[in-house]
Amino acid sequence: xxxxxxxxSMDCAEGRAANLPCNHSTISGNEYVYWYRQIxxxxxxxxxxxxxxxxxxxxxxxxxxxxRKSSTLxxxxxxxxxxxxxxxxxxxxxxxxxxxxxxxxxxxxxxxxHP
Amino acid sequence: IAGITQAPTSxxxxxxxxxxxxxxxxxxxxxxxxxxxxxxxxxRLIHYSNTAGTTGKGEVPDGYSVSRANxxxxxxxxxxxxxxxxxxxxxxxxxxxxxxYNEQFFGPGTRLTVL
Numbered sequence: 001x002x003x004x005x006x007x008x009s010m011d012c013a014e015g016r017a018a019n020l021p022c023n024h025s026t027i028s029g030n031e032y033v034y035w036y037r038q039i040x041x042x043x044x045x046x047x048x049x050x051x052x053x054x055x056x057x058x059x060x061x062x063x064x065x066x067x068r069k070s071s072t073l074x075x076x077x078x079x080x081x082x083x084x085x086x087x088x089x090x091x092x093x094x095x096x097x098x099x100x101x102x103x104x105x106x107x108x109x110x111x112x113x114h115p
Numbered sequence: 116i117a118g119i120t121q122a123p124t125s126x127x128x129x130x131x132x133x134x135x136x137x138x139x140x141x142x143x144x145x146x147x148x149x150x151x152x153x154x155x156x157x158x159r160l161i162h163y164s165n166t167a168g169t170t171g172k173g174e175v176p177d178g179y180s181v182s183r184a185n186x187x188x189x190x191x192x193x194x195x196x197x198x199x200x201x202x203x204x205x206x207x208x209x210x211x212x213x214x215x216y217n218e219q220f221f222g223p224g225t226r227l228t229v230l
Contacts, residue, residue, distance in 0.1 A: 032217065034217055034218075041224075042223065042224070043205045043207070043221030043222055043223055043224050044158065044205070044207075044219075044221045045221065046218045046219060046220065049217065049218065089217075091217050102160050102163070102173065102174070103158070103160070103217065103219060105157045105158040106157060107157065108157075
């Protein structure tokens with residue numbers, strides 16, 4: 001799986017957009033970009049994923065560069081409840097074998113939303 | 116709809132004792148996983164199950180066993196607990212279609228302390 005690089009921490013004002021970057025320069029053609037977050041003392045929560053097109057759902061938007069070497073997760077109107085660790089994960093969709101479902105959670109980005 | 120539940124919420128256990136952590140999901144997901152989360156080490160996969168009746172080893176399987184008798188339940192057993200198994204344990208599940216098996220739904224976690 002491709003390695004990802006994220007900033008250790010970021011701050012955002014409540015109500016503003018939070019833009020979380022992720023570098024994945026060694027991503028291969030069959031690998032998707034997934035984003036999860038983990039709010040303190042809770043289990044991780046799936047946010048969004050994409051292959052090469054930009055994606056949007058009720059939680060966030062995912063912008064993937066044309067060369068797919070980096071992406072940005074956008075929380076359009078951050079709230080205090082969005083304070084969490086955000087993980088960018090690159091993973092193939094090949095099922096079966098020893099790699100099945102193995103999500104590798106790195107250190108992530110600690111996003112702090114302040115009033 | 117409960118989603119995925121874990122029991123107990125927390126447990127203090129004497130070293131050498133046997134312990135089973137329970138995990139149940141009501142989403143009819145084929146795949147289930149057990150992770151442990153330790154400070155500075157992130158989430159690490161212990162065991163997984165692609166479908167009922169099958170299990171596989173993850174990154175850190177030693178000292179743990181699992182079974183998957185049916186779709187809904189995926190218990191994790193520590194046969195003889197040791198202090199290094201002190202951790203927060205998360206169970207997760209996912210559908211098995213295409214990219215969806217990487218969209219994992221996590222339980223609230225079990226905080227285990229082995230003394």
